[in-house]
Amino acid sequence: MNASEAMDPNPRTLRPTDTIQCAADYIMKNRYRNLPVVDENFCYLGMFGVNCLLKQVIPKAVFLHQGLENVGFIHESFKDLYHRFSEVKDQPISICMNNEIKPVAPDTPLTETMMQLFNTRSSIPVVEPGSCKLMGMISYWEIGDKIFKAGGINND
Secondary structure, three states: EEEEHHHHHHHOOEEEOHHHHHHHHEEEEEOOEEEEOOOOOOOEEEEEEEHHHHHOOHHHHHHHHOOOOOOOOOOOOHHHHHHHHOOOOOOHHHOEEEOOOOOEEEOEEEEHHHHOOOOOOOOEEEEEOOOOOEEEEEOHHHHHHHHHHHOOOOOO
C-alpha cells in the first residue's frame, strides 16, 4: 500500500491571496486543522491552519525573541481575542502559511506516510513527483476511515 491509496484526491484548497477570515470561516465550519495552499496551477505552496489562527489572537509579547516566559497573569476575554483577530482578518493567509510540512509522493509507502502524519501532527499533501502539483491530501480521517472499512466497519 502507498500514499495514493490513502489520499483524498479532491481536497479543499486555499489560495495564498485568500483572506484569513475566509480561511477561518471554512476551517471552523468544517472542523479542519489545516488546508493546503496552492497557486493558480495547483502547485502546492504550504499549509494554512488553526495554529496560524491561534498565533493571530495570542498576545504578541508571547512570541517575541525574549518574550514572556510566564503568561498566567494575562487575563483576556473572548472579545479581546476577537479584537486581535479583527485586526488581521482581511490579510492574506500567506502572512502565516506553514511551509514546513513536506509533501509525500503518491508511491510513498503507507507506513512511511503514516509516520510522517504522526510526527508532523498535520495532514500530509501528496505531490506529483518532479513537479509541485497537489494530487491529494492524507489526513487522520482518511487513514482511520480506510482502516475501519478494511475491518467491515462503515463510518458513513
